[in-house]
Amino acid sequence: MHEVALSEQVAAVARRAAGGRRVHSVRLRIGALRQVVPEPLAYAWEFTTAGTSLDGATLDVEWVPGRLRCPAGHESLMQGEFDVHCPRCGEVARIIGGEEFTVVDLSVSDSSGSPDSTGRPAPEEDA
Ligand SMILES: [Zn+2]
Secondary structure (H helix, E strand, O other): OHHHHHHHHHHHHHHHHHOOOEEEEEEEEEEHHHOOOHHHHHHHHHHHHOOOOOOOOEEEEEEEOOEEEOOOOOEEEOOOOOOOEOOOOOOEOEEEEOOOEEEEEEEEEOOOOOOOOOOOOOOOOOO
16 A cells, blocks of 8 residues: 555645645646556545545646656657666666656645635626
């Protein structure tokens, strides 16, 4: 249950960054090489945050593909999870992306204020 441990890490980071404010969403960047599976992660996040100060916060994940650069300087996306050969010349390439696991952004509001401090348009009213 790799995803539960990751969720707990993310929750800890989000809680510290929020500093007591209410968290609406957490934006994450996850590289393909981390082998995180979306559904178990979403489930683990719900399970980890239920009943805590993060209850109801959504997890917004930006998935980053694995990227390679070979000695000849060709950059490419990884074709398979464990294939580090350059698809253009067949040389063994270096991994230059896809190992990210970062909390990119948090959407928060003061616990006392309305949750509408994010610049969302006000609901329409009858004139
Ligand atoms: Zn190459």
